[in-house]
Amino acid sequence: MATLLQIAQLGHPVIRQKAKQVERFEDPKIQTLVDDLIATVMDVNGVGIAAPQVYESLRLFIMASHPNPRYPKAPDMEPTAIINPKIISHSRSKEKDWEGCLSIPGIRALVPRYKWVKVQYCDRQGKKVIQTYTDFLARIFQHESDHLDGIIFLDRLENMQEVMTEKEYLKVVAKL
Numbered sequence: 001m002a003t004l005l006q007i008a009q010l011g012h013p014v015i016r017q018k019a020k021q022v023e024r025f026e027d028p029k030i031q032t033l034v035d036d037l038i039a040t041v042m043d044v045n046g047v048g049i050a051a052p053q054v055y056e057s058l059r060l061f062i063m064a065s066h067p068n069p070r071y072p073k074a075p076d077m078e079p080t081a082i083i084n085p086k087i088i089s090h091s092r093s094k095e096k097d098w099e100g101c102l103s104i105p106g107i108r109a110l111v112p113r114y115k116w117v118k119v120q121y122c123d124r125q126g127k128k129v130i131q132t133y134t135d136f137l138a139r140i141f142q143h144e145s146d147h148l149d150g151i152i153f154l155d156r157l158e159n160m161q162e163v164m165t166e167k168e169y170l171k172v173v174a175k176l
């Protein structure tokens with residue numbers, strides 16, 4: 001059975017650390033971490049979670065987009081472990097859309113991100129994967145990749161006017 005993990009909040013140093021590469025994919029600790037991260041992100045209505053957000057400073061995150069009360073319009077996907085990721089190429093321009101973060105509860109902001117990213121990563125077996133993500137999934141990938149470098153979504157804002165509380169966000173924006 002997977003364990004639900006505690007989520008590190010902004011202010012804890014682990015959120016600002018640069019995470020280390022995963023070397024030993026067969027290590028049962030890595031496999032358990034992947035299972036626990038998937039259980040945790042689903043439990044808290046997240047669409048992605050990075051290992052540093054559960055106090056493990058490793059270059060590993062989960063993408064788990066699915067419609068839920070925090071992200072009613074998120075597309076559905078199989079929860080996927082993304083390990084040692086790299087963005088190989090990306091769209092020229094960026095688009096703004098609303099993001100939140102499990103480590104910064106109660107806040108949403110309009111964050112500029114590349115519309116598409118071509119990426120390379122290892123799956124949980126250590127197999128290399130090359131894939132292109134667009135729109136919301138590209139956004140999740142960029143948000144979670146940033147966590148591996150100690151960057152949070154508020155660092156990416158162009159304008160502090162584009163921040164709101166989650167309560168106001170769910171009232172105003174989700175109805176559009």
Ligand code: ZN
Nearest residue numbers: 100101102103
């Ligand atoms: Zn986050």
